[in-house]
Amino acid sequence: MSNANSTTTRLLTLLNVSATKSGKRKWSAVEEFPSEKLNKRKTARFDTSVSDENPAATEIIVDIPGEPVDTDTAPPEAEGEDEGGSDAYESHFGPTPSLLSDSSRASVDRKAWTTSRGTCGKLGAVVELVPEGSQPGTSSDTAILERLRTPFRKRQAKQPRDQTELQNDLLSVLSSHRDVYLPSTPWEHKKSFRESISLHAINHVTKKRRRVLKNNERLVHATKADPTGSPPEDVQDQGFTRPSVLILLPFRSSALDWFTALTSHTPAPAFQVENQSRFIAEYGLSPGMVDKLAAAEPGTYARDHVETFKGNVDDNFRVGIKLTRKSVKMFSEFYGCDIIMASPLGLRRSIEKEKSADYLSSIEVLIVDQLEALTMQNWEHVKFVMSHMNKLPKDSHNTDFSRIKPWYLDGHAEYLRQSILISALETPETRSLFNSNLKNVAGKLRVERRWSPVQVPEGIDQNFTHFDCANPKDEADKRFNYFTTQLLPLVLKSAVQSSNTAVFVPSSFDFIRVQNYFKKHAGVSFAVLSEYSTNQDISRARQAFFGGKKAFLLISERFHFYKRYKIRGIRNLIFYGPPDHPQFYTELLSCPFLDDGVEASDVTCRVLYSKYDWFRLERVAGTEGATELIKAA
Template sequence: ELQSTTLSVLSSNRDLHHTHTTLDTAAKMRDAITLHYLNHVTKKRRRVLKNNERLSHAIKASASPPEDVQDQGFTRPSILLLVPFRSSAFNWFDALSAHTPSPTHQVENRARFLNEFGLPEGAVDKLATAEPGTYPRDHVETFKGNMDDNFRVGIKLTRKSVKLFADFYACDVIIASPLGLRMSIEKDNKADFLSSIEMLIVDQMDTLTMQNWEHVQFVFSHLNKLPKESHNTDFSRIKPWYLDGHAAYLRQTVLLSAYETPETRNLFNQTLKNVAGKVRTTRQWAPVQVPQDLDQNFVQFDCTSLKDEPEKRFHYFTTQMLPAIMKSAVQSANTAIFVPSSFDFIRVENQFRKQGYSYTVLSEYSSNQDISRARQAFFTGKKSFLLISERFHFYRRYKLRGIRNLVFYGPPDHAQFYTELLSYPFLDEDVQPGDVTCRTLFSKYDWFRLERIAGTKGATALLKQNAL
């Protein structure tokens, strides 16, 4: 049913933003979308070959060439897939292979692809081979395999072959990471191979927001622009809307994510201009499960401008929440502070350093040695506070012991992180729900994240309650 609905939307040429692609539905979505873009490439190839034949017959008969042969773009690539890791590209290649089976199709350079996008020979994937329950399932599915995020590969599709590692200007499909594509563009100072993209697919957008979102914006800013060079193009064969600079209005975009963020919603609202229209899925969120009888305290600060939000949050945290925490004998020790934004994390750490508080940090830049020292110092009580960045938890997913008080500087993007952190105090013996405190600082601009934690109804009630 999901695949039929997806193909129904895609066959209407509308853009699609699927906002809750789960671990169980990701493969099904990938399969349906691959079938759709292969159908697009096949139809395009047939039309070009048919028009080639018509032009050839006209030349042989010394007749006027047909005029309705506008069937190409400035360059050949028409499908672009943006994915975060080489393992993600591997999954999309598997979907492609399923619809181009041998012996009908010959796959060229398969061995090289398996070598470069799989794990090195003899390497053991610790995530894939770990005992069930050691790591959360979403972490295993995201990070197993080759985790390199700097890559790009062109795929040329013919009637009986699939050629991997084809030249960008001779391929039909490009699979790349935003970083890999950006480095390629900046190296040559041109993005002509993106001038005629007719279908864009962005997978695992929630993971891309945990990387550098600026790379995604950079790629989008270079899509469907007029090329700097001609690349031996036959301009009599170019579709008129490319010549008119209207390619972006005919491009179909498919966005896949596990949840929405302000960045992904902005991308959907501001950059998708498809004249056929666009579709975005919605859902009612249920509140996350937390240990029974555990007291959750959601604290809202006043903010009327998105521009002032980071400053207002920091001011409220340093003048209201932090002084109250330091006055409490219970909360001024064994306290973990979770900070979603990397920029906010730096500000909070600077504040702790300036005030001379007893603290240690776990960030995405922490080495294994730093992590081990920080966990030990916090668990043994040598350090009273533990500052945790969301990116650290996303990439490492360590279980942290010694926590009795949790402070969320903002709600985490991943609602599952909220439940995981609230479960960590109970890793220690004889800890009761009444021994644990939890405070979450939020503003009305945290709606997406708050909704995933408190549920749609709960988040609405929280905002209304504080608006009175």
């Protein structure tokens, strides 16, 4: 059966299940509103009873005609349903988005994008991509609802002007609902970006909830006016399931940072945060634990290492967040929440355990932060989660299909989902995610950065060695072949370079391959430092290498990423490839000078590279330097 026929069959199955529940209009957590027997009959009158506990997941039940709408959760006229750029929201996420057409989807599927370059305020140089035949999206800095914008502006008034301008420029871009890729985000901008993006996410959920409440009110009024008549038909305001925002993060400490950013826009006493103590206890450090990184004197550890690994670094978590008009409820059940915060590993385990990812079927805003850390974990988990995004659900989940937006039923949700990617650096994996997985017909925006060469101790001779490779699929084999047949034999012939030599390998796959080669063919003594090394293994390897018992030391980039040890005894450095993190290059070349009496002329450095190492090479040699190296190859 073709994919189209499979999709049709799935939708018909879901519609048939939903049709048996003709007495309900429902968007709720299953445990809060238990489903009833499919053959139970009810009268044909509608009622909307909205509680502050569950305002957007309202249920229109037939048994109590004409009960008034709860004024605490209904959208009051004073706050203005359409103020703050609601038109932009409706034009993109409404029932009939103007940008969603057969031609725009066809262009996206063909990867036919029109590319242009320009600048975007404090964000700097950007590359904008729009589907062929489409017009670039427009930005607006007035797209935030007044209730959220006013306290945010008050906080901005107390911060530096540059920071405010940066946040406003980012919000302006986000308001166009284009995909946004921030691949070289400095650490000093992380907090500002989190605040802006979390404000955008809450604004999205709030507008969606208001639309649902407004339509609920319309249904009530229609029932009062004509109890026996049919309800309005133009009330398509929902997805298959309630969660509409997904935030993917590497560690629990990252989730705690985003929780702080989210709740900064929902301050007390107007909002109450339920289960806050439990969340802080589970996502912070246990009582009595001391965070050595955070407590250390400034400069003891590299800033990026402190920012990444301070706090609770457990990478298996998932939590649902429900937003109401007066509260933020943590640990909500997934099918009853608005925002899901999770690690790729935690989400994958949940999906594999439940054998369902239906709660990802209606995600409209995807936020992925700290991509540089996610690439150091297991990128397959990220790919797994992305493969389950915006798929047709397996079950109906008590959904009223008359309230579902048509483009969900057509299976076109991925063409409207807005994705926001944030990283301290760019890798082929993250660029591929941007190029291949993001299909937003509104277009996508990528921030560009020109890099300067990293600083290394003066006088060290850096030798960049190129190897030819015509096909990226052959790159790993070509690199290994050149290293084992050309570079390593040359090093072993030298009496000076055949000892006190560290080999730094960026890729885990390449590291295992090189380690196996040293075991079987190199004929030299060596020690190993990998992400799997125990503390005892690390101590032995460092002592053996420093004491001269081991001539070579193999170091994986993941080891240095997680441990950040200073290695003594190095006189010769071989980079099997440029490191993903440019600061690692500087740190390793500084290690020889931990020992007394070492001169720059005593240290050698070789870097093996191909044209496919552009991202890593650019960060080490600088944009201009990398360009020259590639041209000269």
